[in-house]
Amino acid sequence: MNKFVHVLLVFASVFITMQITTLDTAEAGKYPRIRANAGDDFKVFENKEVKLDGSESRGGFKKFVDFEWELVRINGTKVQNNNEPFEINSDDKSRASFMAPEIVSGEATYEFKLTVRDEIDREDDDTVMVHVMNQQLPVGPT
Secondary structure (H helix, E strand, O other): OOHHHHHHHHHHHHHHHHHHHHHHHHHHHOOOOOEOOOOOOEEEEOOOEEEEEOOOOEOHHHOEEEEEEEEEEEOOEEOOOOOOOOOOEOOOOOEEEEEOOOOOOOEEEEEEEEEEEEOOOOEEEEEEEEEEEOOOOOOOOO
16 A cells, blocks of 8 residues: 555544544533532531522533422431421522521531532532531539
8 A cells, every 4th residue: 555545544534533522522512511519518506597508509501490408317317308307498599598406415417418400401419517516515513
């Protein structure tokens, strides 16, 4: 085979491979990946308003159709009855809130899940741990 034909075939193969790769990359970039961000874990005192913030979530062109906050665990135990023992206000918005319940002693850990969905039904979720602490000062020896 002529060297010129061999070089031409190699060049054509490389060119076609690059075109296919570029086409796949362009199609994938058409809808950027969405990412739920429920924020960092934090501590609060009992009987205070707690604000959950998912506004750092990112989506394809920042257009989310749905936000959904839900309580999923209390002290590691799965919650059975949709967000009980308290109500989450604005649980369908990027920012939600609830009143921290009274804690008998020490602290309790509440795990919340934020699920976001975009305009083409893709979804992602993230969790945040809220540690609710009792406000009583520890009693020392008398």
